[in-house]
Amino acid sequence: MSATQEVADPHGLMTRQFQVDPYPTYERLRDEAPAYFSEGWGGWLLTRYQDVQGGFKDPRLSSNRAGAFGAMLPAALKERLAPVVSSLSSWALLIDPPDHTRVRALVNKAFTPRLVEYLRPLIQEQVDLFLDKAEAAGKLDMVHDVANLLPVAVIGDMLGIPREDGLKLRVWANAFATFFGTTKYTPEVLDLMRTGIVEMEEYFRGLIAQRRKSSTQGSDLLSTMIGAEDQGRFLSEQEVLATCSLVLFAGHETTTHLLANGLYLLLKNPEQREVMLGSDEQLEAAVEEVLRYESPIQRLSRVITEDFELHGQTLRKGQKAFLMIGAANRDSRQFPEADRLNLQRQDNRHIALGFGIHYCLGAALGRMEGQIALRTVLRRFPKLRLLEEPERLENVAFRGFKSLPVSLG
Incomplete structure (x- = not known):
């Protein structure tokens, strides 16, 4: 669809207001049109918790969006964007079993709880360093x-x-976020994504070559993925490159927005700050509530593989479906007082980090970063306050801020 073509948009999904505050629209769709086809987005929006959670494990909703993206490209762009399709076709997030099962099993061997726990003191060290610089400034x-x-x-x-x-890593991650969060594949968005993929894969190819020349096996994730084997099966170089891209993109975007959303919510709800400073159990529950209340990833798309009926609508093979995570996590059918921030919420089975076989690989790491960073900021600067109302990202897939300036007090 061209950038200039007019489309019907009765729910304002293409507006800036929706990017700033999508929740009233989510509520209206859950109540009035829980399976809604958006011309602007080019697909069905599923907004109820039960449908979104179920969508993660529904075999009629394929994760193979890379193949669908490649198929929709005009002939003139297929060759130019071949590096993008090739990379995304190996992302664990964007493939189905049995390929997903094999890649995930091998990556799981590298992405261990031991590795995540090893990073705890490094996370604390980095947070302290960043806050030292802020205090000095x-x-x-x-x-x-x-x-x-x-x-x-x-x-x-x-x-x-x-x-x-x-x-370099931040620039590439931001390019990926722009690509996945747009409603229009403009030439600028596509070129940004292609450049990011090509540069990143070239960078990691160099690192892989260095690792293979080394006489000693490193303990880092890249070295472990290169050596990962299961019943005689290895990750191909393309799969290693794709997994590096995915880990960077998913880990960066999810955690970045968790930290910013979390601090913003605490500054807007100062009566709940003490929860973050309480026991480890309270801290863990608080981070889960931030993830539910302002889900960093607002939507994930799927490709429909066969016709089926849902809420009186016929979803057709080949069409796209959006699993609206941000809407599902505010569904009052699942969460009592869903629009109220409650950092002590107990029964909090949110799906901010996915569900089923596509549950986020780095979930434990992102949670740890959120817990350490938010608690440390609040302890270090107890008089922290907002300087101004921050501006939301211009993105429908990721919920975060362009900046978040605060006074140290």
């Missing part, structure tokens, strides 16, 4: 000074990447 922007920097530093350490290359 007398000002803090939670997005630019902490939330954008921490996930890249942690993922870089995990993959065994030199710290000085962090800026």
Whole structure:
């Protein structure tokens, strides 16, 4: 669909207001049109918790969006965007069993709880370093000074990447986020994604070559993936490259927005700050509620593989379906007082980090970063307050802020 073509948009899904505050629209869709086809988005929006959770495990909803994306490209673009399709076709997030089962099993061998726990002191060290710099400067922007920097530093350490290359990783992750969060594949968006994929794969090919030349086997995630084997099966180089891209993208975007959303919510609801400073159990529950209440990833798409009926609508083979995570996590059918932030919420089976076989690989790591960073900021600066109402991202897939300036008090 061209950028200039007019489409019907009765629910305002293409508007800036929806990006700023989608929740009234989500509520209306859950009540009036729980399976709604958007011309602007080019697919069905599923907004009720039961449908979204079920969609994660429904075999009629395929994760193979890379194949569908490649098939929709005009002939003139197929060759130019071949690197994008090739990379995305190996992302564990975007493939179905049996390929998904094999890749996930091998990556799981590398992405161990032991590795995540090993990173705990490094996370604390990085947060302290960022806050030292903010204190010395007398000002803090939670997005630019902490939330954008921490996930890249942690993922870089995990993959065994030199710290000085962090800026490159952020640029590539942001390009991926723009691609996945747009409602229009403009030439600029596609070129940004292609450049990010090509540059990133070239960078990681160099690191892989270095690892293979080394006489000693490293313990970082990249080295472990190169050596990962299960019943005689290995990850191909393309699968290793794709997994590096996925780990960077998913780990960066989810955690960055968790940190910024979390601090914003605490500053807007100061009566709940003490929960973050309480026991470890209270801290864990608080981070889960932030994930539910302001889900960093608002939607994931699927490709429909056969016709089926849902809420009186016929979803057709080949069409796209959007699992609206942000809407599902505010569904009062699942969560009592769903629109109220309750950091002590107990029964909190949110799906902010996915569900089933596509549950987020780095969920434990993202949670740990959120717990450490938010508690440390609040302890260090007890008089922290917002300087201004921050501006939301121009993105329908990711819920976060462009910046979050605060006074240290």
